[in-house]
Amino acid sequence: MSALRRSTGPAAMTTGLLLVLALLSATGPFATDLYLPSFPQMADELGATATGIQLTLTAFLIGMAVGQLFFGPFSDRYGRFRPLLIGSVLFVLASVVCAVAPNLPVLIAGRLFQGLFASAGVVIARAVVADLTSGQSAARTFSLLMTIGGVAPVLAPTVGGILAGSIGWRGVLWVLAGLAAAMLAGVAGVVRETRPPEKRSSGPFLGGLAAVLRRRRFVGYAVLFASTFGVLMGYISASPFIYQNLMGLSPAGYGVAFGINALGLVLAGFISARLARTVPPRRTVSIAVPVLLGVSAVLLLMILLDVPPLLLAVPIFLAASSVGFIMGNTTSLALAEAGFAAGSGSAVLGSGQFFFGALVSPLTGIAGEDTALPLALVMCGSALMAVLALLATRSPDQPDGERRRLARGA
Numbered sequence: 001m002s003a004l005r006r007s008t009g010p011a012a013m014t015t016g017l018l019l020v021l022a023l024l025s026a027t028g029p030f031a032t033d034l035y036l037p038s039f040p041q042m043a044d045e046l047g048a049t050a051t052g053i054q055l056t057l058t059a060f061l062i063g064m065a066v067g068q069l070f071f072g073p074f075s076d077r078y079g080r081f082r083p084l085l086i087g088s089v090l091f092v093l094a095s096v097v098c099a100v101a102p103n104l105p106v107l108i109a110g111r112l113f114q115g116l117f118a119s120a121g122v123v124i125a126r127a128v129v130a131d132l133t134s135g136q137s138a139a140r141t142f143s144l145l146m147t148i149g150g151v152a153p154v155l156a157p158t159v160g161g162i163l164a165g166s167i168g169w170r171g172v173l174w175v176l177a178g179l180a181a182a183m184l185a186g187v188a189g190v191v192r193e194t195r196p197p198e199k200r201s202s203g204p205f206l207g208g209l210a211a212v213l214r215r216r217r218f219v220g221y222a223v224l225f226a227s228t229f230g231v232l233m234g235y236i237s238a239s240p241f242i243y244q245n246l247m248g249l250s251p252a253g254y255g256v257a258f259g260i261n262a263l264g265l266v267l268a269g270f271i272s273a274r275l276a277r278t279v280p281p282r283r284t285v286s287i288a289v290p291v292l293l294g295v296s297a298v299l300l301l302m303i304l305l306d307v308p309p310l311l312l313a314v315p316i317f318l319a320a321s322s323v324g325f326i327m328g329n330t331t332s333l334a335l336a337e338a339g340f341a342a343g344s345g346s347a348v349l350g351s352g353q354f355f356f357g358a359l360v361s362p363l364t365g366i367a368g369e370d371t372a373l374p375l376a377l378v379m380c381g382s383a384l385m386a387v388l389a390l391l392a393t394r395s396p397d398q399p400d401g402e403r404r405r406l407a408r409g410a
Contacts, residue, residue, distance in 0.1 A: 013132045013141060020186035021128060022145055024121030026152035027091075027183065028064055031118055032057060033156035034176055038169035045169070048104045056104075056111045058358075063115020065354035068123040069209065070116075072347025075124050076201045076208045080131065080343070081193040087120020088184040095177035099170055121183060123346045130335040130342035131194035138336065139281035140273045143328030147269030158255065201341060208344030212337075218345060220393035221334035224289070226352040227389060228326045230382035231292060231319060233357035235261075238364035238375040242316075245370055246309040257313065261320040268324025281329035288325035289390050293383040295319045300376035312372060319379060326386075333393075 035042075036057075043053050067087075074083045094114040101107035125145070133141050163172045201208055212218050239261075243254040275284055299315040331349060338345025360382060364375045 013129070016190050017128075018141070018144065020183075020190045021125040023179075023183055023186055024125040025145055027118045027121050027179075029152035030156050030179060031060060031114065031176060033152070034160040035164075035169060035172045036157055037161035038164040038172050041164060041169045046104045046107070052104050055108050059108045059112040060115040060118075061354055061358055063112045063117075064119045064122065065115075065351045065358075067116035067119030068347040068350040068354075070347075071120040072123045072127065072343040072345070072350075073201070073208050073341075075127055075195070075343035076341050079193050079195045079197070079200060080124050080128050081187075081191055084120055084124045084187055084191060085184075087117045087124075088180070088187045091117035091120070092177065092180045092184055093117075095173070095180045099173040099177050118180075119350070121187075123350050124343065126331060126335065126346035126349065127343040128191070128194050130338075130346070134336065135332075136276045136278075136281065139284075139329045139332035140276035142331045143269050143273035143276060143324075146328045146331070147266050147273065147324070195343075208341030209348065212341055212345045212348055215337050217393045217395075218334055218337035218348075220389045221330055221337065222348050222352050224285075224386050224389035224393070225327065225330045225334060225349050226356040227382045227385040228289075228292070228323055228330065229353045230356045230360045231296065231379050231386075232265075232323050234360050234364050234375055234378040234382065235316060235320060237361040238372065239316075241365070241370075242309075242312065242372050242375065246372060247313070248309075261317050264317050264321035265324045268321045269328060272325045272328055276329070281332050285326055285329045285333065286390065288322050288329075289383070289386050292319060292322040292326065293380070293387050295322065296376065296379040296383045299372075300380050303371075303373050303376050309372075319383075 039050070039053050042048070042056075043050055046053075071083055071087055091114065094110055094117055098107060098110035098114055101110050126142075129138060129141050129145065160172055163175060167175075204210075239258060240254060243249045243257050247257075249257060272284060295315045295318040299312060299319070302312060302315065334349055335342050335345050338348075360378050363378050367374050
């Protein structure tokens with residue numbers, strides 16, 4: 001029990017801790033993307049329909065969204081380490097249940113609980129960064145965290161496809177259980193308590209959620225974060241059809257194109273982290289968000305003008321790269337507004353991200369597989385929402401004072 005209350009001196013943001021937090025942040029992409037190539041095998045062996053297998057993914061995403069709303073406030077009240085360790089242990093157990101599931105209903109239930117408990121690592125990782133850093137340091141750390149975590153959705157489908165061909169879908173789920181165990185080992189061996197007792201909440205359990213949702217600037221940044229993620233999820237959902245059906249690329253060619261766009265996102269995150277040393281995070285976001293809207297509008301215009309489909313790859317690449325400048329900085333700005341309840345603030349960010357992503361993803365295919373128009377409309381709508389959310393976070397009464405505060409890294 002002593003480990004559950006561990007506090008062995010003041011915590012600091014070390015390289016080891018950053019890597020563990022990056023692993024926690026990458027849990028969602030790995031758990032969603034690693035087993036996607038195994039869907040046909042799973043349907044055959046479990047005697048299930050494609051829709052039934054898809055429910056295993058839906059259950060996980062619902063668990064991730066709902067779980068963050070619990071573990072975020074829980075970590076504000078009881079500290080970061082204990083909820084993180086409990087969630088990590090249960091994540092391992094749920095992963096084992098998924099790997100040995102005898103039928104589809106058990107697998108769906110296992111994936112729901114897997115998402116619920118995996119959410120602890122995702123939401124608390126952001127809260128730990130908010131506890132240990134602030135201002136430009138926080139923006140730099142969040143950008144690095146999301147950049148490292150951004151490699152996961154690039155690698156996971158490829159690795160999952162290779163594994164599915166050699167060890168089968170159950171083997172893939174056992175690999176995921178092994179990743180969960182590695183995450184648990186990292187938490188137990190590296191993470192220290194970062195929220196001392198005197199800073200923990202003592203009011204109503206959901207009081208932190210209610211408090212952060214009353215803060216206009218936090219809500220604005222949360223909407224900005226979710227809508228930017230909506231652009232990214234819209235692209236990810238539609239990309240197989242656009243690159244293969246419209247552009248005529250082979251599956252291997254699609255993989256290369258997807259990798260190039262992911263590389264743009266990752267490089268943008270690294271550049272954003274470097275810029276955070278000298279450029280206030282809001283200034284970077286204030287440039288990147290209009291750029292995101294602009295390239296989304298260009299994509300829509302190109303589709304309406306019926307340009308050669310291959311040319312659509314250019315604005316899509318620029319849009320994906322723009323996201324790399326926005327997500328980490330927006331996380332920093334949002335949690336700076338919720339520093340008194342960073343766990344609850346992180347929960348709102350994460351849940352909004354997953355709910356909004358789940359909302360826009362089906363819309364990109366609403367007109368069939370042979371048009372990119374729905375994607376362009378989703379990207380434009382999401383980017384416009386991001387611009388409006390950014391405007392809502394301004395302080396109209398004291399714009400100069402806000403600018404000076406942001407310049408100091410607040």
